[in-house]
Amino acid sequence: MAVIRRLVISPPLMNSSSPWASEQNQLQELFDCSFTGGVTTRTATLTGFRETSEHIVALTNESISSVNSYGYSPHPLSTYIDYVDAILSTADASSTKPFIISITSSSPISLASMLDSVQRLRAKLRDGEGTTSRVGIELNTSCPNIKGSPPPAYHMTGLKPILDVLARYFREDPTLVIGLKLPPYVYATQFDELLQSIATYSRPDPSDESRRVSPFAFLTSTNTLGQTLFFAEQAVPLPGKAAASEEVATPTGFALPTVLGGMAGEALHPLALGNVYTLRRLLDTHEEFSLHDISIIGVGGVTTREAHARMRRAGASVVACATILVRNGVGIFEKLSIADDNRGSGHSGTDLTGLSSGA
Numbered sequence: 001m002a003v004i005r006r007l008v009i010s011p012p013l014m015n016s017s018s019p020w021a022s023e024q025n026q027l028q029e030l031f032d033c034s035f036t037g038g039v040t041t042r043t044a045t046l047t048g049f050r051e052t053s054e055h056i057v058a059l060t061n062e063s064i065s066s067v068n069s070y071g072y073s074p075h076p077l078s079t080y081i082d083y084v085d086a087i088l089s090t091a092d093a094s095s096t097k098p099f100i101i102s103i104t105s106s107s108p109i110s111l112a113s114m115l116d117s118v119q120r121l122r123a124k125l126r127d128g129e130g131t132t133s134r135v136g137i138e139l140n141t142s143c144p145n146i147k148g149s150p151p152p153a154y155h156m157t158g159l160k161p162i163l164d165v166l167a168r169y170f171r172e173d174p175t176l177v178i179g180l181k182l183p184p185y186v187y188a189t190q191f192d193e194l195l196q197s198i199a200t201y202s203r204p205d206p207s208d209e210s211r212r213v214s215p216f217a218f219l220t221s222t223n224t225l226g227q228t229l230f231f232a233e234q235a236v237p238l239p240g241k242a243a244a245s246e247e248v249a250t251p252t253g254f255a256l257p258t259v260l261g262g263m264a265g266e267a268l269h270p271l272a273l274g275n276v277y278t279l280r281r282l283l284d285t286h287e288e289f290s291l292h293d294i295s296i297i298g299v300g301g302v303t304t305r306e307a308h309a310r311m312r313r314a315g316a317s318v319v320a321c322a323t324i325l326v327r328n329g330v331g332i333f334e335k336l337s338i339a340d341d342n343r344g345s346g347h348s349g350t351d352l353t354g355l356s357s358g359a
Helices: 024-032 075-091 108-124 154-171 186-198 266-285 289-293 305-314 324-330 332-336
Strands: 002-004 008-010 013-015 057-060 064-069 099-103 136-140 176-181 204-206 206-214 216-221 225-229 258-267 295-299 319-320
Touching: 002 295, 008 136, 024 075, 064 216, 064 266, 064 305, 075 108, 099 108, 108 136, 108 154, 136 154, 136 216, 154 176, 154 186, 176 186, 176 295, 186 266, 206 289, 216 266, 258 266, 258 324, 266 295, 266 305, 295 305, 305 332, 319 324, 319 332, 324 332
Parallel strands: 013 319, 099 136, 136 176, 176 216, 216 295, 295 319
Antiparallel strands: 002 008, 057 064, 064 258, 204 206, 225 258
């Protein structure tokens, strides 16, 4: 079990935001799975993202890896509000299993409108009452596939107006659980700039002014790595497809019609582990003590129990996956589960040194 502020995620294993969490039936199946401790929706914008035949995923025959050209969900946020409302309203009354609603916007005004919608849902569900919540939000700051719009988490000056909005909503309602989905960082100053930025938002805790609190309860690390390429001969058909070419005609020799896309899966795993490890270490030693309480959801190449264990050892409180989900379906979560998934774990992850760490 992992507790991320008011979210109880038990077991600490879930899906990450992806196209395989787009529809209500997909979200319901993920929610109903006893081996997931929570569900993350596909990233939504206020009005929906224009999806075309260019937006696909390609799996590789060389490892359990993928490259995709997807943007955000074609469904507007209002659709996911309805989906989550329907699922939670019919769930067992004793269930604390949460949804993390993934959202994005480059406009502070649009983001505020989205947060208003989430807060109306939470009010309807009475989500601010008691000690636990069933709805949190994740701001996706890291999609590499949006033309003309680089991931804002690589540019702190561009991210600040968005973080300002999130911080304001948290101060108005400290029961709102907020996280940031990050891109893969590749040099030290990127981590330093991120933490320097988010540290400026910490304030005295209204319920206990002897301590400080950050508006940001968790960091999801990492999203896909952009500017990556698979050739056509590296690709394998998606489950249920007769051939890779059934998806869409691609430029000669390439797996994606856009040629370049975001890489995920096992090929990303070492970089994802390094990001999780570095973030955990820097959070735990930061001079702003409130950052010590920020949890990490580790994502990237979790395709086996051993990979799950490595991610937890690196510092993830919760582990999430996507590429293996498209290959194997929701049943994969049982195969990814590890023995202590129902044991309590703090923000620094669980000691798994006794588990095999082989590939």
